[in-house]
Amino acid sequence: MRASQFYIATLKEAPAEADVTSQKLMLRSGMIKKLSSGIYSWLPLGLVTLRKTEQIVREEMDRAGALEVIMPPVQPAELWQETGRWDKFGPQLLKIRDRHERDFLFGPTHEEPVTDIARKELRSYRQLPVNFYQIQTKFRDEIRPRFGVLRAREFSMKDAYSFDADEAGMLRSYQKMFDAYVRIFTRLGLKFRPVAADTGEIGGLASHEFQVLADSGEDQIAYSNASEYAANIEQAEALAPASPRAAPTEPMRKNPTPGTSTCEGVARLWNEPLSRTVKAILLYANHRVHMLLIRGDHTLNEVKTGKVHGLKGWRWASDEEILAAADGPAGYLGPVGLDRSKITVVADRTVAAMSDFICGANEKDFHIRGVNWGRDCPEPDIVADIRNVIPGDPSPDGKGTLAIVRGIEVGHVFALGRRYSEAMGATFTAEDGTAKPFEMGCYGIGVTRIVGAAIEQNHDDKGIIWPDPMAPFTVAVIPMGANKSEAVKEAAEKLYAGLLAAGIEAFIDDRGERPGVMLADQELVGIPHRVVIGERGLKEGVVEYQHRRDAEATKVPLAQAAAFVKERLAR
RNA sequence: CGGGGUGUAGCGCAGCCUGGUAGCGCACUUGCUUUGGGAGCAAGUUGUCGGGGGUUCGAAUCCCUCCACCCCGACCA
Known part of the structure; x- marks a missing residue:
């Protein structure tokens, strides 16, 4: 073209x-x-x-x-x-x-x-x-x-x-x-x-x-x-932790956490690792409020959640529903002291295996630490895989870890x-x-x-870098100063014709633009291979080949340019 | 669906607050010079200022209304 x-x-x-x-x-x-x-x-x-x-x-x-x-x-x-x-x-x-x-x-x-x-x-x-x-x-x-x-x-x-x-x-x-x-x-x-x-x-x-x-x-x-x-x-799938739940070592105690409604905030306030906290997420499904519990540093997986028995078609609980079912405001919720006739507790597999954890107290501006299943609150009604996997989790097929x-x-x-x-x-x-x-x-x-x-996968700050099969044109022939130099023009036209004859989708910039314009356009448009032909090179009998990803040009004898490009395309 | 924002030349934007001849850069046209990394000079062309209504002697500018487009959010308690 x-x-x-x-x-x-x-x-x-x-x-x-x-x-x-x-x-x-x-x-x-x-x-x-x-x-x-x-x-x-x-x-x-x-x-x-x-x-x-x-x-x-x-x-x-x-x-x-x-x-x-x-x-x-x-x-x-x-x-x-x-x-x-x-x-x-x-x-x-x-x-x-x-x-x-x-x-x-x-x-x-x-x-x-x-x-x-x-x-x-x-x-x-x-x-x-x-x-x-x-x-x-x-x-x-x-x-x-x-x-x-x-x-x-x-x-x-x-x-x-x-x-x-x-x-x-x-x-x-x-x-x-x-x-x-x-x-x-x-x-x-x-x-x-x-x-x-x-x-x-x-x-x-x-x-x-x-x-x-x-x-x-x-x-x-x-x-x-x-x-x-x-x-x-x-x-x-996030597998259940390999080791069983550890025995309680701490007493349960309620402490004030004024204005601190996130796990991150509480962990910072009490200088505890985020992985000891548990966050509560309230959903409404099947005419009932459910409290989902996941570790503070994990995130809820909405798709897996929908597959849990009784949670099909869930939606987020409203503030009114949260207050009615959990007796506390969002940001300060947890499994301790709940009326289980009004709410179902669904614990992530990781949470079910935690001990001495930190959660909300179901009271504004209070959290509890040292919480243990069985001792401080009943076991979860449902234990399920409801979190997103994170890097380092074991692979569900038992081989290696996940990235x-x-x-x-x-x-x-x-x-x-x-x-x-x-x-x-x-x-x-x-x-x-x-x-x-x-x-x-x-x-x-x-x-x-x-x-x-x-x-998205193939670009740099100058523009697109097409993989050869998707490129609008595979090779750009760029003559420098063709209207000034008959030799440049002739060499460029000859190379262009040669590439076409070899079945290569070549492109020649014959607009007579300045060099910067032609090069910038070729790079932006993403034509992956280019051959620059200028008087400077022709004096030595060479042209310059450069792939869009190459840092520098390669000098190629003019007579071998078409063959050289063809060989590069075959790679 | 909720919240925020923007509509002015093909593209990017200023002007709006404080009403008074519609501007800048790029692009485009012509000429001359230039020609190895988005040229320089000179002269041009390009507008329903998103639409409609209102206020006013006068509206891109103020008010009302409609439309389009963009962003954030749809939860992570």
Whole structure:
């Protein structure tokens, strides 16, 4: 591509609304343009990368035996009423009406239409397994869109849906998609990790997320230093302490802690380690207030909490409910002296094994120390794993300890089962002649999100550093002073032509800009390889090659430049 | 959904308090010079000051209202 025939619209300053690196760089480099909150246009430069990403996804889906389809983004409400999601999906679902006042929606996902296809088209077990996929624009009316294309309302997604005759087949289809995802992210040149994930609202038997590792990621991933174990922190199990609860050594005593409502504050006030304190969190579930207890230096895991018996669908307790059930204000709560007919005590596994701990006294401005289960208050009603794991915790698989990194979720595979096929009466005739519901799996990749995540993972203070497979152009040829020197111009054009002939996606900056402008643009836009051609070098018969990550340029004889670049690309 | 903030040229911003000819930097156009790290000089172009209503001789500025966008929060007691 010639710069003069392309649309390069780089900005020195990013629009004020950009808050994360990838969004700033995408706006500054002219990849995208915001139209409305969470809604972006893709300009030529951005689209090249988006299409390349899409193409790798498509090739690997095809290779895995999935069949491409296109389903309508606009879907009739009736379909979603069949599965109950018309009401249950919540405000993220963009509902629209046509001129006849009929309800429609703009698809946030496509389980319903694809299941509708299956029930109409697939009749026999002999037609199975089948996997349909599409790459298409989705719309989810996010509460708060942010981070540019990382959490947009409108975004491009690859969604695939497998249909099998039985569970074993479904798990085989699941594994195929898992393997395809590994190939996709490997080919894209990204550092990533598949992690065990919560099956969440969609439900199902198994689920893995594919996380692109980046410090700015919103998700936390816990992984073992000694095994393949990796899980989203939402899901990672915190094992019960290996050693049993120690015997009490201190008397229980209540002391004033005026104006000190946090564990951190009390620990500082009494010069005790934070790990001896216990914090109480009050929830409301199943018409009852629950007091959850976790160690002061731990944090509550909301997902695991929802899985505790009796806590499904919990919400935070109101101040009135807290006062009525615990007889004390938030900030000074604990398990001592509670009326257990009014409140259920749920202790984290770690807390259940603590002795001589510190907690609130259920009285404003007072805490208690030296508290022991059994002696000072009844044992917890429920002991459960309700905290987030922290670095250094033992790995749940018994091998090694956990570390935590941040990631951006770019893919998710679900072994769904029969949830949608049963709800929508999607059946096939099995070998024994009976009608059976399909065993389904669903598999998503956020294609537009991959682009943002790749930038979060690969950039420096000058701009984007694309992995070769995602780069809009792989090599930039930059002539210095081409309008002054015929020799420079000729050498640059010849190299450009040579690279193209070798099948390399080359870019030549023939705009006649000053050197600083051309170099700054190449760096901002993130073209990973560049060859600078100037009179200075030509006198010695050399050009300068530099990878975007190289600290310095390498001098290469002009005649060997194309071959040199080709060799670098093969790495 | 709650709280805070911002809307002025394509982008970044000043002007608003204290009403009186709409400004600056970048970008863009033209010319000359310059050409190995976002050039210099000169001359230009670009505005429904978010929309509507009101107060006033006069409103970007004060008042009312609507809209859009951004940030924080949705709990960690």
